[in-house]
Amino acid sequence: MSRRCIVHIDIDAFFAAVEELLDPSLKGKPVIVGGLPHERGVASTASYEARKYGIHSGMPLRKAYQLCPHGRFIRGNYQVYQAFSRSFSEILSRYTPDMEVASLDEAYLDLTRCRPLYASFSRTVREIKQVVERELGLAVSVGVGPNKTLAKLATNLAKPGGLFEVQPGEEEAFLKDLRIELLPGIGPKAQVIFRMLNIHKIGDLWGLPRATLRSLFGLNGEAIYLQARGIDSRPLVTAAVPKSVSRETTFLEDLWEQRLLLAHLAYLCDRLTLALRKDRLFAHIVEVKVRYSDFKTEGRRRLLISPLQEMGEIFRISRELFIELFSGSRLSLRLVGVKASDLVRGRPLSLFEPYSERQERLGSAVDHVRGKYGFGSLLTVRERMLDEVYSFERNRGFVLKTASLTK
Ligand SMILES: [Mg+2]
Incomplete structure (x- = not known):
């Protein structure tokens, strides 16, 4: 087996560093996050400046106060740290889908499978470090080695703010x-x-x-x-990726008008891609399913070279598949569904197509508005038509039924 490339990356004095970022007057001062000096409890993080006084995480606050009475004691805000942590893993996930989030401020990346994408692991690791530090505004320490144990030990040597790589043959x-x-x-x-x-x-x-x-x-x-002996074959524990995500609608009355059916399909693709974006998933297979009024069910699927997440693209493919299925039919439909499978997590690194940042930003802007004002607050032109039908049909008990995530 060829040598693996495992990267361990850890934010330095995470909570304290975030506090310094939010309040620059704290810079260079001994900062202790976890509570006020008279409070019970322990320090959850001490800045490097505070560590000079012998303060470390897990130390009772009162003791920390004795060691450093002029220290800046802060209760801390977990939600803020969580937001930083989410950005941290989002940035890392751009480089490989093989990622283990070990804690709020610590993660492992396995770059081995991505070897064809990176001319040099060392250069890529340096880039990852720079991008994280630039985008988060926090210093990180990075260790590189052939397995998790060595990578983590290397980080220890890199602290604070450095990068240490265990070279092949130098493990001992x-x-x-x-x-x-x-x-x-x-x-x-x-x-x-x-x-x-x-x-x-x-x-x-x-x-x-x-x-x-x-x-x-x-x-x-x-x-x-x-x-x-530096032997460790443990794989990274990556978050489980669902097998597929699907959305489908059973109509209370069978439908035959293609324009209306396509409006339904657009709506389903919209719901589906919302779920994909939420879970940072990309699909290699898009599948459309229809059930005719005689209960016969048919499906068509398409395998994609570069996995997709964007609503526009997934709808375009679904529409083609749907028309292939439906155009020759003399029957009306009682159900239409769309499914994304063969999923990967994290923005795939494609050699063939540079990804559309514009599409991605549009997607997250739409999600943001909907998160605030409800799904119906923003509809595509195609869905708009559906909305008119809904309001028209609402009195007659028109119902939408949607399927959910299959693990
Ligand atoms: Mg840390």
Whole structure:
């Protein structure tokens, strides 16, 4: 197997850095986020300036106050941090669909599958770091290695604000002098035992037989044995992508007029693409389904080279598929549906078609207005016609039924 390229990226002193961004007077001051000095509770983040006084996250606020009475104590606003965190993962998702969000301010990227897209991993990683810092206004530390353990250890060395890459063949030299407590498998209890054994650095662990580690720490000992040698084949834990997203309408009365049916189809595509955008999904397959008045059901699908999310494109394809299905029919329809499948998450990096930023911005503007004023507040020309029919038919109990997300 070829060497993987795993990137670990971590925002430095996240909460404190956001507070400094919002209130520049805090810059260069010891900032402690988590509560006011007299309050119970602990510091959730300390700025690097505050760390000079020995303050760290998890420390009781009163103790932090004793160490640094002139520190700037802030309660913090979780919703603001969440908004920053969402932008953080959105930016990262532009570079690869293989992403694990480890926490609000920390993520892993696996660039291995994207190798054909990037001339040089090192250059791409530098670019990712620059783009995140420019767009968020926050400093990040980045570690690169052949697996999650090494990438995360590299980030430790990169802090604050740096980038560290573990080069092929240099894994042992890199690990040798690191303190053992940096390994994720080594907690406070294990640290005590290793101290008694006079083991302080990762290199010191190499002399211990696997069986010894296993008898000392059980399964965790196995993990320590492998981690100490830089061996880690764990895949990234990416958020589950649904198999398909579909929307369909069953009419209370069968319909035959093509113009009206296309208006329904436009509406369904609109709802479908709203769901895709919400979940940052792109579809490789678009499928249209119809059910005739005799209950016979037929479908047509199209496989797309570059996956799509845009309403206009998905409707254009659906319309063609629908006309192929319906044009020869002598029957009216009782149902029409549209489905997107073979989904990927995150803006796909296409070699063939540069993506339309204009379309994307239009989509998010439409979502924004609808989120505020309801779906019906904005309709396409085609849907407008449907709206007229609805208001006309409303008294007769015209009903729309829509299907949902299938996992
Ligand atoms: Mg951090």
